[in-house]
Amino acid sequence: MTHAFRLILAICALWGGMACGQAVTPADLPATAPADIVIIGELHDNPLHHLTQAELVARWSPAALVFEMLTPAQAAASVGRDRQDAVAMADALAWGGTGWPDYSLYHPIFAASGAAQIYGAALDRSDVRRAMTQGAAAVFGAEAAGFGLDMPLPVAEQSAREADQMAAHCDALPPEMLPGMVAAQRLRDAAFARTALEALAETGGPVVVITGSGHADKQRGIPAALAKAAPQASLFSIGQTESDPGVDAPYDAWIISDPTPREDPCAAFAKP
Template identity: 55%
Template sequence: MPGADIFVLGEVHDNPTHHATQAGIVAQVQPLALVFEMLTPAQAAAAMTVDRTDAAAVATATGWADSGWPDFAMYAPIFAAAPGATIVGAAVPRDDMLRAMKEGAAAVSTSPVPPLTDAQLAVLSQEQAEAHCGALPPEMLPGMVEAQRLRDADFAGATLSAFDATGGPVVLITGTGHARTDVGVPAALRLARPDLKVWSLGQIEGAAEADAPFDAVAVTGVTDRPDPCATFTQ
């Protein structure tokens, strides 16, 4: 692992191999703060009150079963890998995302939002279209992109706050799309704090493009899951 102030570790949320890789990196880095996109600040505070090597206790404290995220058994080793780290929740409130879809991320976030080139906007729009199985009306895509950009900026803000509070290193656990160095959290971190060294891992299923925008890429097999687009074709 390279030395860095902040490590942005991407994942496909339901891929257990990705979480095992994250846990291994966390164990090696031993961050002073662990930031999760999956947790609200209240859930993170609750996680701090229990033994994080006790998976059942952490799951209960955070109300994970009702959160909508994949099985906590995949995430438990990440919590256990840094038992002394401060846990930080970076989840963005739904109302803020709805506002960003209407007003733009920059109008909602308290953190700097990186500008986009036309080419980057086109890439993000295409990613949103594919993520929603081509079922979204084209006029909805700009709003979805703005919601994504809000989350990037807010995840960066929560991570920087954790760094300032602890002195780092800090690890952010997030989706691989947010770990992109060109338009994701690393770009927002670079805009806000160019003095910090940020290292980004993109974990991708199946195959990765040669110029994938990450500092490192881990390619894994595809998790066996139901067809996410089946509901749109029935």
């Protein structure tokens, strides 16, 4: 274990799970998975982030891989396929037309996955839309309280999350949509956490979760839902960014990469 990684663990222990950690490189991370469940964030269109995820998956040989990008049906369809064969995997997963970046960006992760059991955590889009009007708890079901969905967010936190949703959508959303967007995000984080716990129970772990860095947020994302539902499970969250997220970044560790070229994401919202 490197000095940098020991420092991360010491800071996290001192602050009792609050935002802690520091910027690291993959080489700073340990030879074995640092927790029962490790969440590795990404910016979806950055190839470097997927190569880092693949490197860590190969190093840690998890018993299970949970993908934000896959439904349970897609994950089941991949069973028995040659994970080294990009064409066969893309076909089995019906990746085309899903709206995610090209499968080639994600293939290194699948190719590095060895014998890990693959889980899909994605919800049906109709359920996500329903959460926007009915609330996350109503859609999640009987386990909602266990994941903290039965309680409204504190006013300040609700306002902060609505502001983040507005900024993420280029200040183009009608304000009345914002509470629903927050509810949908809470539903998805809880659903991803539930699938990670299912994978841990069925395989014994370790479990690696592949998801966006927003979902890896310890204060709001999957780790927060896991801490509520299964405080006995050890967790470690890695964010991947393209700029310094600052000392209060809500991850146990974060990796800063070069930015990938992309068009202005707000161009689609520009009025003619």
